[in-house]
Amino acid sequence: MNNWISALAELQTQGEACVLVTIIEERGSTPRNAGSKMVVSAERIYDTIGGGHLEYKAMAIAREMLDSGSQQTRLERFSLGASLGQCCGGVNVLLFEPMGQPHAQIAVFGAGHVGRALVPLLASLPCRVRWIDSRDAEFPAQLPEGVTKIVNEEVVDEVDNLPAGSYCIVMTHNHQLDLELTAAILKRGDFTWFGLIGSKTKRAKFEHRLRDRGFDPALVQRMRCPMGLAEVKGKLPIEIAVSVAAEVIATYNACFGMESGEQGSSAEPVAKLLPVSRRSQAQ
Structure with missing residues (x-):
């Protein structure tokens, strides 16, 4: 899977809109690391924030932002547990940053x-x-x-x-x-x-x-x-x-x-x- 940095540079060179997703906070017994990033374009995902249902939800939000042409940075808080298919509690906060969308x-x-x-x-x-x-x-x-x-x-x-x-x-x-x-x-x-x-x-x-x-x-x-x-x-x-x-x-x-x-x-x-x-x- 492509590194998110090189993927972001390639997409921006091509003028293709994408969303950079970053875990900025994680609490609880989860295997994810704060600072993990992935890039979501209309067709592909580059790198990973740890997989699983949280990554799927993040991809859906990013694609929704791309479809709407949103330019606004967005924070989403996820309480881990049954709603995200996790066996243990915890919290992840994700930052969504639109990139490359023409103003x-x-x-x-x-x-x-x-x-x-x-x-x-x-x-x-x-x-x-x-x-x-x-x-x-x-x-x-x-x-x-x-x-x-x-x-x-x-x-x-x-x-x-x-x-x-x-x-x-x-x-x-x-x-x-x-x-x-x-x-x-x-x-x-x-x-x-x-x-x-x-x-x-x-x-x-x-x-x-x-x-x-x-x-x-x-x-x-x-x-x-x-x-x-x-x-x-x-x-x-x-x-x-x-x-x-x-x-x-x-x-x-x-x-x-x-x-x-x-x-x-x-x-x-x-x-x-x-x-x-x-x-x-x-x-």
Whole structure:
């Protein structure tokens, strides 16, 4: 059976979610050792915490956490005895730590200067990134781990392929394309967060055009433009990228404080709490 350390490293490299289970306390006449660990993935168990019914129960809890996408560390106390098929009394306390579960599925539309500065930052976070553009030559030769390059002449079509609850970032080279992407994202309406690069003037123009297309003003208000945190100032691509990444982090930290199934519904109040950037964003 694989050592839990090497198994954890391998699963994290592959981007596969898992749960690390640790015995942090044991009392009574049991053969288990505090500090014993095992790693539970969707398909396998690596290492052992001593086998038996306790390990079976721990596996079931870990798989339940994986199925729900839980990011919360969890403590469970087990009183040993008949309920766990033990002949002797005692107590085990187990720690369950989710590992490798992405906090956010992010779609970045645009491989220009800001996109090339932003995507490596997002890739270093617990996120999965779809990087989308019609121009293959704009992408760097090497992509960070966790980033999928998508080249499609019909960029707007990719909106339909996004997972529900995605974080959408629009920063293409073309204002009309930005508008069409914005309309498609708002039409779906199931995003967790949506940011559009640009100034307050650009936002006003887009709001007018979207209103003419019949979009609900309340829905349009969920669009972050300018996007990013006002406290992170600057017009250099890396400065804008840091600002946008900071807002993404603030949003997913707030969302994952709630149950996983509530991500989409929590996005609007999170956006309202964040300050609107006072700077214009360079294209």
